[in-house]
Amino acid sequence: MRRLAGSHERKWAAAILLALALLALLPLAAPRDDLLNFVFLILLSITLAQSWNVVAGYAGQVNLGHAAFFGLGALVARTLWIGGTPIAGAMAAGALIATLFALLIGVAAFRLRGAYFAIGTLALGEILRTTVNNVLSEISTLPTTTIGAYRLTHRYYLALALAAVSVLAVAALAGSRLGLGMRAIREDEEAAEATGVGALRLKLTALALSTGLAGLAGGLFAFYHISYYPSHPFSPHWTFDALLMTFIGGVGTLHGPVLGAVLYVVLKEYVALRWVDFHLLIFGALFIAIVLLLPGGLVQAAQRVRRLVAR
């Protein structure tokens, strides 16, 4: 039984927010593009992992179609933003569309349980990706005037704000009745229903929050990249990344996805630099080793170490 929300989680939230606040000084202290791009990637990953953690970690529904909502957010935000809407409005619209689509799909998909839900959502996400790829096969590039006005620091601060929002959202969820109900569903859906928890309503709420955050992250992606194929943010590897980071860190905890995102991005970049030709092979093997050796993620490994030391 995991500890319910309390001082433990609040401490972690404070520590993470402090770290994010310190990162706000980075563009002033070290205005190097490579460094800012690297930290940007970590921040985007934290938002994405945390968004997946809401539905999978707290409500226990392994959503393998998560990239669809990241992609929808990116698609809508990019289209509106290039059309002249301010980026904040465009991103909000993207998140809204992603959430609405999720609720529409969710009513059907939540008829499935466990692994069937995972398979169903994976298939739905992939069908959406293929369709976007077929219909919008042209690369999306920013107009030259927008490229001229491109400032990396704007993207960096937006990523920082989104990461903070996602951590705050999950911290608020973890300590609320809503979060408690979601965890009850995760542990035993029948028992939760029997004690008066409306399972479908709560699962839809979790999905809405999760996909809303993913849609915002997609908008950030669209704001950050100068050119990409519209189907790229729909690619299942965004789902896999979110899943891997969350599980490496510790699913269903506030700090797990954050630690997982940091470790995952650092590890992936390091391996890619060190072994250029073999990096995916080594990364895949390394990853399997981590899963086999640390089945509960970093969070559980840390608890075990602490218990050993306490003895």
Next chain:
Amino acid sequence: MSVLAQQLVLGLLIGGLYGLAAAGLSLVFGVMKVLDVAHGELIMLGGYMAFFVVALVGLDPFVSLLVVIPLSLLLGLALYWGLFGFVVRADEETRVKNSLLIGFGLALALHALAVLLWTADERSIITPYGGTVLSVGDLSIPVVRLVSLGVAFALIGGLHLLLARWRWGKAIRATAEDWQAALLTGIDVRRAYLLAFAIGTGLAGAAGTLVTVGYSVSPSIGLEWTLKALIVVVLAGLGSMIGTFVGGLLLGVAEAASAAAFGGPYREVVGLVIFVIVLVVRPRGLFGR
């Protein structure tokens, strides 16, 4: 009219391969309750095995199945002992999660390995009779794909008999039904898992061979085949290999029909709609128990 009929026939022919690809996955998922998302990469490896057996030894591609299937069975044994055997020790919730993680890691590693060893180029097996086409009325049916459909059906039929008659086949089915009850009646559940995984990998190898003969193989085909197989598994439901095969045929025909009706770019949307309807109306699948 004849254009539509032609497309439906081609859809039926590829549908047989969807069914075969899904059968292995359905067996592994149904028995072990693990989701092997690297199944498509196993199909891809089977395709390369067939390619090299044909290229180096000079066997007929359909005869090469006699080499590829045993090799794939061995690969399945190795993967079970090395990786998935650890996964099935956990309870069912954790199993799905851990198998997803290991599957993604494995898929990544196998894809990268294939690119390193064999480059990212597409390859296909060329046979002397590869261009032969059977004409039935207005329809023209590529002989290689027709034979592939027959082979796929024969393999599924064989598997069905194996599960129905063979001692260990019954043990596998009992384990799929209720592993705790199976354990109580003295069935070696771990052995049933091992056999199911090896047979599933063998089927993936066979599917890979037929894909490479009728179509082509490249390191990146894995995910696409995993997804097709997963869709068929959900559409058809668990419990019947024949049902899974029919589910594959249905998907192939449905894709072809919607491509004909709505044009290429939107054909997957029709697939989505069918998929959602089946989920809502019959969540356990068309033929699921």
